[in-house]
Amino acid sequence: MVEAVAALEACAGKDVIVLAPSASAVQVLKDEGFSKTDTFQAFAADLLLQDVAREAILWVDEAGFLSANRCTGS
Numbered sequence: 001m002v003e004a005v006a007a008l009e010a011c012a013g014k015d016v017i018v019l020a021p022s023a024s025a026v027q028v029l030k031d032e033g034f035s036k037t038d039t040f041q042a043f044a045a046d047l048l049l050q051d052v053a054r055e056a057i058l059w060v061d062e063a064g065f066l067s068a069n070r071c072t073g074s
Contacts, residue, residue, distance in 0.1 A: 001061070002033065008057055015056040019043050021065040029061065040066055 005016045018037040020026045029037045040060060043049055060066070 001013075001059075005034070006061060008059075008068060016059050017043075017053050017056045018059045018061055020061045022064075025062060 005018065008014075008016050015036060018029055018034045019040045020029055020037065022041055023039055026037050026039055036056075038046075038049065042052070043058075
């Protein structure tokens with residue numbers, strides 16, 4: 001993942017923001033050198049972070065652990 005994020009930033013010329021499903025997962029990512037990381041829940045609630053992310057690439061680590069509401073429509 002370290003190499004993939006570095007390649008994305010180098011090739012795309014954009015920051016990569018890494019999101020994780022839990023605070024403990026965020027801490028693991030920070031320990032591995034990812035400084036631009038937060039929980040998905042914090043990202044969803046923070047309009048300023050979302051605004052900063054408009055020009056960035058979002059990487060959702062362990063995305064399968066996120067829950068999502070399903071909209072079935074009428």
